[in-house]
Amino acid sequence: MNRSPANAGIVFARAVEFLEWESFEGTDVPSRVQTWDLVLTSDRKWETTYQVHTLEEIGPPVDISGHYGDFFTDIPDGTPVQVNDYMGIDFVWDDGEIVRKIDRRTLRSLIDQPFFESPVRRLLMMALGAAAVAVAGLLLWRQRSRG
Structure with a gap:
């Protein structure tokens, strides 16, 4: 978690405590929160901060879209x-x-380009593949029949 440029530090630990809650249209929301941060400042010194945040107003609920x-x-x-x-x-x-x-x-x-340029080339590639498999099988069979 990065701090804002005004504080120019990196937060290494944050503790949050919810002190008070309010109910708003059937949903409980934290109305008072306190935080403690352990921060490594830009001049490589450790610093702790304590803040209390108070919710001042809540607007009406908004339907959130999943579309960015x-x-x-x-x-x-x-x-x-x-x-x-x-x-x-x-x-x-x-x-x-x-x-x-x-x-x-x-x-x-x-788009709409065939993988092989022509049917003849495709058939040739398939025949070469089958021939390679046949040669490999023949060599394997000869190797096993000698031993």
């Missing part, structure tokens, strides 16, 4: 996105969703 685009409306398509659970994979923003980054031009060129 409902929340982030001003992000242009193609913007790089980092997904922490998949650090080795590149993602981008596309039409309100997080998707894997792909080269659209290369993808378009591959």
